[in-house]
Amino acid sequence: MLRRAFLETLLRTGSGVAATSLFPAAAALAQQIVSKDRLIIRSPRPEDLETPAHLLTSWITPNELFYVRSHFYTPSIDPSMWRLRVEGEVDKPLDLSVEDLRSLASITQVVTLECAGNGRAFFDPPVAGVQWEKGAVGTAAWTGVRLVDLLSRAGVRPSARYVWFDGADLGIGRAPDFIRSLPIDKALNRDTLLAYDMNGETLPVSHGFPLRAVVPGWEGAYSVKWLTHIQVSAQDHDGPFVQAAYRYPRRPATPGSAIPPSETVPLRNLPVKSLITTPATNAVVSRGAPVRISGFAWAGEAAIRRVDVSTDNGRTWAAAQLGRDQSRYAWRQFEYLWRPTEGGSYVVLSRATDSRGLTQPIVPEWNPAGYVWNAIDQVRVNVGT
Numbered sequence: 001m002l003r004r005a006f007l008e009t010l011l012r013t014g015s016g017v018a019a020t021s022l023f024p025a026a027a028a029l030a031q032q033i034v035s036k037d038r039l040i041i042r043s044p045r046p047e048d049l050e051t052p053a054h055l056l057t058s059w060i061t062p063n064e065l066f067y068v069r070s071h072f073y074t075p076s077i078d079p080s081m082w083r084l085r086v087e088g089e090v091d092k093p094l095d096l097s098v099e100d101l102r103s104l105a106s107i108t109q110v111v112t113l114e115c116a117g118n119g120r121a122f123f124d125p126p127v128a129g130v131q132w133e134k135g136a137v138g139t140a141a142w143t144g145v146r147l148v149d150l151l152s153r154a155g156v157r158p159s160a161r162y163v164w165f166d167g168a169d170l171g172i173g174r175a176p177d178f179i180r181s182l183p184i185d186k187a188l189n190r191d192t193l194l195a196y197d198m199n200g201e202t203l204p205v206s207h208g209f210p211l212r213a214v215v216p217g218w219e220g221a222y223s224v225k226w227l228t229h230i231q232v233s234a235q236d237h238d239g240p241f242v243q244a245a246y247r248y249p250r251r252p253a254t255p256g257s258a259i260p261p262s263e264t265v266p267l268r269n270l271p272v273k274s275l276i277t278t279p280a281t282n283a284v285v286s287r288g289a290p291v292r293i294s295g296f297a298w299a300g301e302a303a304i305r306r307v308d309v310s311t312d313n314g315r316t317w318a319a320a321q322l323g324r325d326q327s328r329y330a331w332r333q334f335e336y337l338w339r340p341t342e343g344g345s346y347v348v349l350s351r352a353t354d355s356r357g358l359t360q361p362i363v364p365e366w367n368p369a370g371y372v373w374n375a376i377d378q379v380r381v382n383v384g385t
């Protein structure tokens with residue numbers, strides 16, 4: 001009933017709207033709630049769901065398997081009421097509906113998203129926060145508008161230095177609102193987008209319906225979901241999600257010691273990292289047949305140059321083959337065929353190197369919030385005799 005009324009309103013107000021242009025509007029109305037029943041529940045509400053690493057087998061992660069990280073309760077948004085406002089250091093503030101956005105030039109980009117806290121559970125000594133293991137990462141084809149197109153339309157003033165993103169979710173109790181601040185260069189970069197579709201479907205509710213930012217190559221918290229407000233500013237935002245969280249110590253930190261914010265820098269680009277997804281950890285394989293070792297490697301804005309695999313505890317390494325699927329900010333699949341000659345239990349290791357020559361550490365640097373764990377990955381594989 002509601003849907004019908006919505007379509008009729010569109011028909012009445014959309015003077016001369018072609019019949020086909022109604023389809024995106026109808027799609028925008030159908031909020032996607034995808035089943036996430038194969039994910040690990042780190043928190044049911046707020047929703048923090050991790051993908052078991054062995055389910056990450058395809059270059060594009062299906063929406064049902066894509067991890068979810070939400071600090072607060074998922075807002076339910078009526079798309080017919082929803083607006084995106086762009087204001088602040090601009091000549092002409094904007095106020096846009098879902099249909100307005102869908103009528104603008106669109107782009108689709110395959111981008112890997114990873115939470116800064118992915119791997120937090122592996123830090124020693126342990127740190128507080130969602131205890132993500134390996135699967136707070138995924139890759140999707142995001143469709144939407146370039147942020148720079150909206151900013152040009154609004155006329156960004158020379159005073160602009162940051163762009164603040166605010167979504168419709170609200171802090172729980174006294175917790176402050178989740179607001180993130182993006183430096184103007186990255187905001188004006190042609191690859192930064194505002195997405196309304198994910199893998200060809202309307203953005204699912206958990207992933208930010210009806211609109212989210214996608215900031216390619218940077219840690220996931222820049223990609224603000226349920227976006228309602230973009231404030232162009234001459235200053236950085238002073239809220240805790242900019243000034244306290246998502247920051248990294250300037251110098252290696254002593255576990256247990258407090259680090260003042262002035263001794264930290266904001267996290268931005270993701271570091272080089274790899275993840276073995278096949279075989280699953282503790283898998284039993286048979287001797288004789290080659291064992292396919294496969295996974296993904298990514299390095300934020302940089303490209304993956306190589307991935308090496310070791311099956312002898314890191315004594316020797318062999319180059320894995322890199323997959324054909326490529327996109328600037330997307331992970332790269334790797335594959336290595338291993339022929340174990342003797343039965344027993346092995347630890348298989350993977351180590352990625354990026355186009356800057358940076359490679360994964362054996363021991364990542366400890367930091368108080370447990371961000372950007374990127375140690376050489378390892379999976380135990382048992383070879384039958």
Ligand SMILES: Nc1nc2c(c(=O)[nH]1)N[C@H]1C(S)=C(S)[C@@H](COP(=O)(O)O)O[C@H]1N2
Nearest residue numbers: 067068069070071115167220221223224225
């Ligand atoms: N509005 C809003 N946007 C948000 C968040 C949030 O809590 N609220 N979480 C951020 C974090 S920390 C990450 S890692 C990504 C996760 O995106 P996903 O849930 O689609 O995987 O969304 C980001 N965008």
Ligand SMILES: [Mo]
Nearest residue numbers: 115116220221
């Ligand atoms: Mo995150």
